[in-house]
Amino acid sequence: MVIVGILLMILIGVCILWKINKLKKLEIAAIWLLIPIIIHDVAVVTSNLKIIEIAKNTEMYLSFVMIQILLLPLLLILFFNTYIDIRSVPIRTIISLCLVGILLLVEYTFEWAGIITYKNVNLWASFVFWLLTVFVLSMFQQFFLTSLYKEV
Amino acid sequence: MFTMPVHFDENEWFILIVLSLLVVVFWLMPRKMPISLSILIMLFFAFLGRIADFVLAFEYPLNFYDTMDTKNYDLFDFITYSIIYPLYGYFFADLYYRWNLKGLYRIYYIIGWIFLSLFFEHIASLLNVFHYNRWNMFSSFLAYIVTFLIVIFFLEQIKKWYNREVGKFKDV
Numbered sequence: 087m088v089i090v091g092i093l094l095m096i097l098i099g100v101c102i103l104w105k106i107n108k109l110k111k112l113e114i115a116a117i118w119l120l121i122p123i124i125i126h127d128v129a130v131v132t133s134n135l136k137i138i139e140i141a142k143n144t145e146m147y148l149s150f151v152m153i154q155i156l157l158l159p160l161l162l163i164l165f166f167n168t169y170i171d172i173r174s175v176p177i178r179t180i181i182s183l184c185l186v187g188i189l190l191l192v193e194y195t196f197e198w199a200g201i202i203t204y205k206n207v208n209l210w211a212s213f214v215f216w217l218l219t220v221f222v223l224s225m226f227q228q229f230f231l232t233s234l235y236k237e238v
Numbered sequence: 239m240f241t242m243p244v245h246f247d248e249n250e251w252f253i254l255i256v257l258s259l260l261v262v263v264f265w266l267m268p269r270k271m272p273i274s275l276s277i278l279i280m281l282f283f284a285f286l287g288r289i290a291d292f293v294l295a296f297e298y299p300l301n302f303y304d305t306m307d308t309k310n311y312d313l314f315d316f317i318t319y320s321i322i323y324p325l326y327g328y329f330f331a332d333l334y335y336r337w338n339l340k341g342l343y344r345i346y347y348i349i350g351w352i353f354l355s356l357f358f359e360h361i362a363s364l365l366n367v368f369h370y371n372r373w374n375m376f377s378s379f380l381a382y383i384v385t386f387l388i389v390i391f392f393l394e395q396i397k398k399w400y401n402r403e404v405g406k407f408k409d410v
């Protein structure tokens with residue numbers, strides 16, 4: 087059931103992205119590839135440290151892989167689509183904080199569903215992680231876009 | 239953080255030597271590929287290596303092989319995924335675009351890289367970088383066929399997008 091829910095969320099996300107996308111395909115590819123790299127390294131390192139445990143159950147494990155390579159990148163790319171036209175720094179900050187809130191909610195939903203199990207994590211650690219991730223991705227997107235425009 | 243090597247021996251030295259060689263060649267090689275495409279290709283190989291090993295080598299469900307000294311993700315795994323695989327992929331893509339291969343030559347090129355990868359993997363496994371549990375070189379051969387086909391598809395796709403969105407990609 088969990089995997090069906092995740093597939094459904096991915097499908098809805100793709101449909102929304104299809105409708106609202108303003109990003110270049112190359113930009114989407116770059117952001118899409120970077121997110122699983124970050125999530126993978128953090129998941130494996132926290133798993134090494136026994137902070138989180140990834141469920142040893144085929145359905146949950148596949149769900150985790152799908153979240154890592156499809157759902158979270160999709161969510162963040164949808165965010166960058168709302169972000170792209172906004173120039174005001176305070177509004178960008180508010181939107182970023184809202185996204186961090188959504189990502190926290192998503193993360194705790196996965197914990198509730200049993201995909202990951204927390205051993206020694208508090209809300210603040212997750213908050214800092216997502217905040218840093220959003221920040222790093224925003225910087226990367228700017229850098230990538232700049233390098234693209236230089237080539238035009 | 240990352241697990242550190244249990245013993246600093248042949249596998250760590252192998253990684254460091256390969257890393258140094260790749261970095262030197264990358265430094266010396268004239269760069270003709272656009273930066274954005276280079277970034278995308280390196281990201282793609284960093285992504286592919288991590289996901290493939292996460293699915294095939296993680297302690298659950300398959301655990302076909304282990305890498306380096308421990309079952310954990312160690313510092314040298316991180317170096318391999320973050321620098322060695324991306325640079326290896328970069329050279330594959332650079333020569334692929336540079337030579338602009340068509341037809342049978344493209345197939346020979348892929349076969350050449352599959353055997354080159356098998357050769358490096360064999361040396362790496364002799365030096366304890368890989369420890370096979372339920373894996374062998376034939377499995378790697380099949381995995382490389384699939385991997386390089388995915389990579390070629392990706393290279394063609396991003397070239398098409400580059401032509402459409404940036405508009406001046408020429409075969410380097």
